[in-house]
Structure formats: C-alpha cells, structure tokens
Amino acid sequence: MSAPLLTVENLSRHFGGVRAVNDVSFAVEAGAITGLIGPNGAGKTTTFNLISGLLPPTSGTVRLDGGMLTGLRPDRVAAQGVARTFQGIRIFPALTVAQNLRTAVLAGMRLGFWEDLLNLPAAQRAEAAATRAVTVLLCDIGLEDRADDIANSLSYAHQSLLGIGLALAVRPRLLLLDEPFAGMNPSETQQAARMVTRIRDSGITVVLVEHDMPAVMGVCDHIVVLDQGSKIADGTPAEIRSDRRVIEAYLGTDDDA
Amino acid sequence: MRTLGVLLAILLIAVPPFMAEYHVYLLSLTLLWGIFALSMGLVLGFIGEINFGQAAFVAIAAYASSLLRLKLGFSFWSAAPVALALVVGLAALVGLITLRLRGPFFALVTLGFGEIVRLIITNWQDLTNGPLGLRPIAPPESLFGLRFDSKLGFYYLVFATLCVSLAALARLIRARTGRMMIAVREDEVLAGFVGIPVLRHKVIGLCFSALVAGLGGLLIGPFLTLLAPGQFDLFASVDMVVMVVVGGVGTLAGPLIGAVFLVFMPEALSFARELRPVMMGGLLIIVTIFLPGGVIGLLRHGLTRLSSAGRGRLAVLR
Amino acid sequence: MLAQQLTNGLVLGSIYALASLGFTLIYGAARVVNFAYGEMLMLGAFVTLMVMNGLGLEFFLALPLAMAVMAAASVAIYLVIVRPVIRRTELQVLLVTTGLLYVLHDMAVTIWGTDPRQMDMGLDGVLEIGDVIVPYQRLVVVVTMLALVGGLYFMLYHLRVGKALRAVAQNRFGAQAIGLNVDRVVSFAFAVSGALACAAGALLGALYAVDPGMGSAPMLKSFVIVIFGGLGSVPGAIVGGLVIGLTETLTGSYISYGFKDVFTFLLMIGMLLLRPQGLLGARRS
Ligand SMILES: Nc1ncnc2c1ncn2[C@@H]1O[C@H](COP(=O)(O)OP(=O)(O)O)[C@@H](O)[C@H]1O
Ligand SMILES: [Mg+2]
DSSP, rough: OOSSSSEEEEEEEEETEEEEEEEEEEEOOOTEEEEEEEEESHHHHHHHHHTTTOOOOOEEEHHHHHHEEETTOOOHHHHTHHHHHHHHOOOOOOSSSSHHHHHHHTTSOOOOOHHTTTTOOHHHHHHHHHHHHHHHHHHHHGGGGGGTTTTGGHHHHHHHHHHHHHHHOOSSEEEESSSSSTTTTTHHHHHHHHHHHHHHHHEEEEEEESHHHHHHHTTTTEEEEEEEEEEEEEOOOOHHHHHHHHHHHHHOOOOOO | OHHHHHHHHHHHHHHGSOHHHHHHHHHHHHHHHHHHHHHHHHHHHHHHOOTHHOOOOOOOHHHHHHHHEEEEEEOHHHHHHHHHHHHHHHHHHHHHHHTSSSSHHHHHHHHHHHHHHHHHHHHHHHHHHHOOOOOOOOOOOOBBOOOOSSSSHHHHHHHHHHHHHHHHHHHHHHHHHHHHHHHHHOOOOHHHHOOOOOHHHHHHHHHHHHHHHHHHHHHHHHHSSOOOOGGGGGHHHHHHHHHHHOOOOOOOHHHHHHIIIIIHHHHHTOOTHHHHHHEEEEEHHHHHHHTHHHEEEEEEETTGGHHHHHHSSSTTOO | HHHHHHHHHHHEEEEEEHHHHHHHHHHHHHOOTTTTTTHHHHHHHHHHHHHHHTOOOHHHHHHHHHHHHHHHHHHHHIIIIGGGGTOOOHHHHHHHHHHHHHHHHEEEEEEESSSBBBOOSSOEEEEEETTTTEHHHHHHHHHHHHHHHHHHHHHHHHHHHHHHHHHHHHHHHHHHTTTTHHHHHHHHHHHHHHHHHHHHHHHHHHHHHHHHTTHHHHHHHHHHHHHHOOOOOOHHHHHHHHHHHHHHHHHHHHTTTTHHHHHHHHHHHHHHHHTTTOOOOOOOO
C-alpha cells in the first residue's frame, strides 16, 4: 500500500451542542475514488468544509501528502492542489460558462501584479494559455456548445458539470465532489459517473460524497461511512454492502430525499 | 460604444474653447464629479460595497496636497504623489480592517471614518484653519509649458485626469486582477475555492478607487480655490453613490452618465434646486428597485426588457 | 467630580443605547441595515411634537400615540422600499435605505424648516445625591430606557411573536421550515424598531432640541455602539451604549472634548480587530 494522499486524523467540529463531525479519521489513497457516504445530516458536507478550509475544526488535523492543510485559507488550500464542488451547486451565475472556467484557470496562474496590469508579454502568454486550458476543460465536462451561455441559464445537470469544471480548472491533485449526482436523471448520472472515473484515470484522486448508496457503489474503489458525525465503517464496496451497522444506519433513516 | 466614446472625447477637446467661461466651469464640475463617481463605481460595482467614506479620501488628498503647498512650499506636482500615497495607504488600512469581515461592516465603518476625518479637519485648527477653511489655493503651476491658471486650462487638466482614470480602470477590469475582483463580487466563497485570495482583491479594488478619488481630490482645491470641511460630508459620498446607481452599477460608463445627469442637467437647466436632495434620494430608491441596471441597463436591454430587468438580476451588468 | 462624570456618562450611555436598540433589532431579525434610522429618530421627535401641539397633550401622553404612528410608518417603509429588494443583494438594501435617509431628511427640512424647536417634557428640577447632580429630565430618560428594554425583553422571551422574532433572527430558513411567516415577523420587527426610534428621538428632542439635523449624530453613535456591542444583539446595544457613553464623557472631560468621537471610533476599530463579532455578538458562520 502506498502512502495516502489525504490523511484525516481525529477530526471534530461541533456547532453548539451538535457534534456535526466527531473524532473522524480516515485516509484517502492516491489515484482512487473514495466514497464518503452516510444519511442526511451525517456530517459529510461538514467534513468537506473542514478539509477545504471553509471552517476551522474544533479539533483534529487534515494533511495532504504529509503537509498540514488545517488552518489554511481556502485559496491556500486550492493552491496546495485541493479543489471542491458544493452541494446544491456553486458557480459564478452571471458569467458565461467560458468566463467561469477562465476565471478559475487564471486564478491558478503565476503572474506578477504589474505584469498583469500593464499587459506585459507575460500577461499575454498567460491569457493565451488560459484560452487553451478553457477549451480543454469545456471538452472535459462536455459543455463545448454551451461556452457562451450565461451559467445561470444552464440546466441543473449542466450547472453541476460546470461546478466540476471549475474545480478541475484549479488543476487539483485531490478533488472533493459533494453530491455531484443530485438532481440528475439516471442517464445524466451515468454520464457524470463515467466522467468521474475518467477524472480518476487522468491521475486525480477523488473523494465523492453521496447519500444515495447504489449510485456510488459502482464508482468507488473505497468507501467511508459516516453516521451522526462518527465513522461507522471503512472498506471496499463489497465490505460496506454487508456491514451490519451500515445497513442499520440506512434502514433507520429511510426519509432521505 | 468605443466610436461613441472617441467622438465624445473629440467634442470635449474641441468645443470648450468656444464656450462661455461659466459653461466651461460647469463642464469642469461635471467631469470632476465624473471622476468621483468613477471611483465610487469601482467600489459599488466591482467590490459590491458602499463606501460612505469616499468623500474623506477626496478630502485627505485635497487637504494633504494643499497643505504641502501652502505650508511647506511644495509645488502642485510634487505634492500630488505624496497626497496620493497617503490616501492609498489609508484605503488599504481601512480595507484590511473591514473587508475581511462578512456583513455590513465596511459601509458602517467607512461612514464613521468619513465623519472622523471631517471632525479632525474641523478641530485641528492650527493646521487646517478649521471650519473657516484653507484659502486661497492657487491653480497648479504650469508644467511642460502647459498653463492651468485659466478656466479653460484647468478644464483640460480635469479632462486629462478623467481620461487617465478611465483608462486605468478600464485596463484594471480587463486584467486578471479585475476579473478576479468580479469573481469575488459574484461569490466570494466560491472565489476562494478556485484559488483567488479574496481579501487581497477587495483591498486592491479599494486602493484603486481611493487613488482615483484622490486624483479628483488634488483638483478640487484649485478648482474651488477654497477647502472647508463642510464640502466633504456624508452627502458628498452619497451623491457619488446616486450617480453610479443611476448611470449603471458595474460599468465604467455608468458613473460618467450618472454624473452628467445629476450635475450638469439640473445646473444647466437650474430647475428645482431646493428639491435636489429629495430627487437624489428618490432616484436612488426608485432606480435600485425598478431599474438595477441604471441608464446603461436601459440602453443595453431596451425598453421592452424593462419589466423583467426590474425584477430579475441583470446578468452581466449587476 | 469623577462621580459626576460617571453619572453623566451612564445617562448619556442610556440615551445612546436607546437610540441603537431599534437599529440592531432590525439587523438581527432581517439583516437589514437601516441607514435612515437616525432620520426616523428625528421624525419621531417631530411626530411627538405635533401630537403634543395638535391634541394639546402632555409629553408622556403624546409619546405612546407618536410611537404608534412611527411603528406604522416603519412598517410602510419596510413594505414599500425594503421588501422589494430584500431577496436581492445586500448592497441594494443599503442603497434603498440610504436613499430614504436623503428623502426623510429633506422632507423634514421642507416641512418644518431648519430652526430648532423646544419640546417640553414638563419636568424640572434636579436630583442631588452628595455632590452628584442629575436633572430629573435625564433621570426620566434612564427610566424610560429601562422600561423599554424591560418591555422588549418581555416581548422577545414571553410573547409568541417575540419568540418567533428570535427564531427568525437565529435561523431564517429553519424558521420558515417550521411554518413561521417570516415576512410578518420582519414587519413586526420594523414596527417595534419604529416605535423605539420614536421614543429615542422624542427623549433626545426633549433634552436638547428638535430639528431636522438631530438624527445624524445619534445614527453615527448607533453604528459605533452596535459594532462594539455586536451587530444584531440587543444586550450588545445596551452594554455598548453604556460603554461608549462613558468613554465619551470621560475622554471628553479629561483628554479632549473636540476629539472625543475619535476615541470612541478607535474603541470600535479595536473591537473589530480583536473580536469582530462584537462584545456580545454571536459569531456568524
Ligand atoms: N454552519 C452550521 N451551523 C450549525 N449547524 C450546522 C452547520 N453546518 C452543518 N450543521 C449541522 O451539522 C450536521 C451535519 O451536517 P452536514 O455536514 O451538512 O451533513 P451531510 O452533508 O452529511 O448531510 C447537521 O446536523 C447540520 O444541521
Ligand atoms: Mg451534505
């Protein structure tokens, strides 16, 4: 077994009395798709928020490739090669699809303040490189023919794809996807799932949050199960499928929508 | 749009020599407000905040440069960079303290900042001569053979300043920095996660805004030949806000249109002067509710789209 | 001397606290920053004066009537200019209330002119305890502040509408989810805020004078106070008001009268740096 890319150790986050995440530890193998599953309210999104720097943890640490992520600002976490999407989608609604992607691509480029402002050759090279990168990204997420549409006007499924595209534009080593299949019909889900596999095959490690178990079983190499803030299981899809506590947790909360 | 701008610029250069002195004065006043509105437009449209202390930035540049000239014998031109550096530095400080916080802190604190600056100017009488004001403030010394001691000469200086400000801001919003600012305005959480340092870009925006306000501030002393704290009250900042909103938030042309609308029109037609504040406040409310894209939005989307524009968010313009 | 200054500071602080309550209440309930709040104080003072003169009532009889009028006016303001933009950007809410500031101010100047008017509370004389002197008028201000705060707390913690208001303030979506009519609750918050503005304005007017410019100073103090005490926090406004009142009186009499506002402003900046949510504010995530 190679060294894990992401290590989460004894991570906790409490909101007042609510223990949203409670002493959770797990490791994410490089080059694999890890599923983070659990019923609604299990603490999956909060775990992402802790990893990506949106929230400070109450206690515990997150390491990427040995380096500490805990305590870094979101843009610093992004610079370390961690990108994420949001449950319920977050894009720049008033910009076009291409402008959305371009923004994220440019954000990651090295370019001096004055070089940029004075439009020196370095800035022009960066813009040209960004144009190429956007073309590739549009292709990756399958929105080539929507490039000039205002993001707001896209269908929900397409907005979700654009959200993934924004994350890919960061050129991440680790990609955190929060319920990317929510609101998609079965064929869209299948397409998106194939895209996630392609992303993994291109060398990006993926952590996938879903509360819909069957949707992820087929895609994930490894699964971590949360319930009420705590980890209750950790293993291959086959192991998870037969785990008694997982079955209980899911049977107990059949009201997920 | 661009050809229209060039045409307008040619008119603004060619026509004033044939205009009456009063009209040249009026035109200078309008362009000066155009500079201020432009500076406020950057804050409103590209940071998404209101700066109630914008008039204080103007005041600081005006007082600093005038005091350097009157008390230490600086020339207008050597005082300018010092005054501008002071304003930009203060803007960075205000920005670093307030813009890292979510919520209306920026608006509230800048309002306090504006009042404090006015208070200091009023009470530091040894330096500023208090409420009586500083006078007389001479026109800028001639530079490269250009003279600014006539109404017309000064007008051209104002015009040049406006053009430089406009060009700088136009470049800024097309540059990467500007597009990062727009992303932050659109959704600062998401902006952070795609790798944009959020605070940094807000502060840069504020510094540019203060720079432009300061450029206008350098001119206001020589323009009025007098500086007094009363000129820089809250309402001066709000006037700038109204201009931006009426013209169109999130554009560069909008604030200029707003300035023409609100300075040149009523002055030239000299109607309803006592009702001006009500007009300003009412306009601000009505335009914000029914026409968030302002005049520019109206021009771009046409009258047919009026109703939907009023209700929804004007995509690119907002 | 010091005892007198402390007393003056506490009295001043009570006035400030009173002037900040309605402002912070609306922010807490609806995340609306009402930049016209100072002008509503001014309007409240004029309305009280008009009720006194028009109906020939004593100050303390006119005040409740005027408070009802201002409550209605405040709800009207919410419905007509704030509600249309409340679901859009925060910037637009700031813009409309800023516009309102202009409109109310200039309306008052047009209708009533700029000359200050006296408003008689009908209370003279002073209370002397040792060498500390407190005019009855000021004592009344403190008592009224305490009564209004008591009433506000009773409403927030014992009446259904008050509990609903707290629920909305804590979690708007949660409140909606359990079936509260958020719009009605926010309207109610505006009504209470308008009534509080009226009381604060009338008392200020009676202590000093009633004129269209009287709103701007308390508005600025309110901002400093609510940021210091915690935006949206009612106890924060009270504690903040007292602290700022004391600071102002003490620095004003011992350091520099002309620059006393600078000290309170610096106090606010210090709070923003050390504890951005304010003294008693809840941290927002
Ligand atoms: N910002 C927050 N403030 C208070 N409670 C929160 C916050 N975020 C999440 N929670 C609570 O933490 C728990 C876990 O939520 P979440 O991580 O969103 O679950 P999941 O994504 O697994 O559905 C829930 O009970 C939720 O109400
Ligand atoms: Mg979730």
